């Protein structure tokens with residue numbers, strides 16, 4: 001997979017039928033391979049769309065042209081001005097899986113190898129076309145299910161995060177250079193940098209990293225989504241609220257207590273967050289064995305939730321079960337929702353609770369915002385999510401820890417400068433790992449196997 005001497009081929013468009021399907025060939029011989037399968041008599045012009053046909057390979061008489069498979073548009077992107085940085089030919093055919101597979105087969109017969117998952121993007125990384133953050137952003141962009149996820153991924157693809165890290169790394173590099181000069185020429189009687197100044201500059205780097213990491217929890221939520229579990233005693237309107245939030249009659253609603261027995265879950269774009277909403281069986285002493293299992297599953301789902309929506313019926317006095325659920329979930333991240341606001345109120349809507357009516361839709365938009373706010377811990381979360389990938393977060397946290405240790409040691413002037421220097425250099429290693437200037441095959445393997453073939 002890490003060899004780039006050969007040429008690879010794959011269908012680049014999703015499986016299934018469509019108006020157009022694209023076969024992509026990349027590698028040193030991609031032009032020769034393409035010319036061998038295309039009818040076009042002349043050399044493909046760089047970056048021009050050429051209308052031509054693809055021929056079937058004739059196994060018995062390889063010297064004779066086989067039958068045409070499809071009419072296509074072929075485009076040749078010479079290195080390094082291509083997606084992978086290598087010579088690339090893209091063949092746009094009609095979007096039939098049969099036709100596209102046939103084109104892949106003739107390309108293979110002409111010398112191409114079938115690409116591994118993510119291999120085109122891996123080659124873009126190996127050829128220096130993209131750094132690792134950008135390569136990972138491609139996968140995130142393709143996997144995005146909300147516009148906000150797409151925006152964060154595209155920002156990273158554009159290099160916003162890379163730039164921030166390079167900026168901090170640049171300052172760190174200068175600092176290390178001055179410190180090394182001090183160590184290398186101790187007899188000059190001149191200190192290139194005083195320990196207090198080292199401490200001050202290192203602390204400044206720690207603060208910059210902290211600012212970057214401050215948005216990390218939100219970024220991770222945006223990238224990975226969250227699970228919100230609806231809890232409450234029977235008949236308070238959990239399923240009705242669930243349906244209102246997911247915008248479909250997904251869960252069965254009746255006035256019979258104990259209607260919902262299994263977990264019902266649905267994916268929703270909640271104010272930009274990819275949320276998995278889970279409706280559960282009501283919280284009570286269950287009547288029969290099926291409902292008992294439902295209640296057990298509900299408890300498990302509650303334990304796994306990023307946020308609990310604890311629903312109470314505002315038109316009725318609080319029950320023992322309501323009180324018990326509130327006590328049980330006091331330590332969890334939760335949002336208390338008072339439903340049935342359209343009915344005469346039995347208790348008032350106080351403090352942190354959100355008042356809604358699943359029946360009239362009153363307060364549902366506010367509830368959406370409240371859920372997003374509870375999950376992200378802020379109202380202004382959309383603009384602060386530069387970093388979202390757990391790999392990046394972990395490495396930047398390690399870099400920050402190394403820098404903090406260096407700052408402390410320099411400030412107290414207790415450790416020899418060599419130790420401070422070692423910590424600073426450790427931080428640089430982590431920066432290199434984030435952008436991929438330093439990686440192991442294991443890490444790359446792990447990252448690129450998330451991609452599908454053709455990407």
Ligand SMILES: Nc1nc2c(ncn2[C@@H]2O[C@H](COP(=O)(O)OP(=O)(O)O)[C@@H](O)[C@H]2O)c(=O)[nH]1
Nearest residue numbers: 235236237238239240253254255340357358359
């Ligand atoms: N008036 C009124 N009735 C509601 C509201 N939400 C749910 N209900 C009714 O309450 C009953 C129980 O609803 P359901 O969603 O099945 O509750 P669950 O057992 O908690 O899932 C049904 O008859 C619903 O029509 C609401 O906001 N206002």
Ligand SMILES: [Mg+2]
Nearest residue numbers: 238239259260
């Ligand atoms: Mg229900």
